[in-house]
Amino acid sequence: MPSSPAPLAGRRAQAARNDELILEAARAVFLDDPKAPIAAVAERAGVGISALYRRYAGKxxxxxxxxxxxxxxxxxxxxxxxxxxxxxxxxxxxxxxxxxxxxxxxxxxxxxxxxxxxxxxxxxxxxxxxxxxxxxxxxxxxxxxxxxxxxxxxxxxxxxxxxxxxxxxxxxxxxxxxxxxxxxxxxxxxxxxxxxxxxxxxxxxxxxxxx
Missing domain, CATH: 1.10.357.10 (Tetracycline Repressor, domain 2)
Structure with a gap:
């Protein structure tokens, strides 16, 4: 039986969680208002704006x-x-x-x-x-x-x-x-x-x- 992939640890696990939070927040924010600023996504996701910009160049x-x-x-x-x-x-x-x-x-x-x-x-x-x-x-x-x-x-x-x-x-x-x-x-x-x-x-x- 093939082994399950090892869980992500440390910073990689946190980065994956942050990315999931950002995408969920972005979906909710932009469905409500496509013109909303990207800062609103970071605020809803509960992450710093720098964490968002490390993953996405911009809105x-x-x-x-x-x-x-x-x-x-x-x-x-x-x-x-x-x-x-x-x-x-x-x-x-x-x-x-x-x-x-x-x-x-x-x-x-x-x-x-x-x-x-x-x-x-x-x-x-x-x-x-x-x-x-x-x-x-x-x-x-x-x-x-x-x-x-x-x-x-x-x-x-x-x-x-x-x-x-x-x-x-x-x-x-x-x-x-x-x-x-x-x-x-x-x-x-x-x-x-x-x-x-x-x-x-x-x-x-x-x-x-x-x-």
Missing amino acids: EDLLRRLCHDGLRRYVAEAEAAAAEPDGWRAFTGFLERIVDADVHSLTVHLAGTFTPTEEMGRDAVRSGQLTTELVERARAGGRLRADLVVQDVGLLLEGCAAIRVPDPERTRQLRRRHLALLLAGLAQPEPPLPGPPPAPGEFDWRWQRSE
């Missing part, structure tokens, strides 16, 4: 890390969904996990506040490919309505992320309820969706750095 670097972590989580969940043999369950289970992870709250609030890296661009392309595969599998199984496009998935997730109340558990419950209602509308048979569908790249403008 933009921290915002980029938060969004990239969310993108990586999205990719990991989509890859895990590929192992589910039932296409509809793979699709719906993926959406449930992404809604619970609250990935799209960061997308909505922080888009345009930093310059994405090339690695983020590659991960974004990968996320689109994986989402397309999930949609196509669900449609091939006859459960998903034929007129849904991949870009609809992003809008669906953003709609769930917009639901927020002070109690985190109640927020989760309400988002799951809303998602269940949306999924009921995605199953066959249903009347046609109104209007032209969102086009590929139609929302890319949001990721352009706003000055």
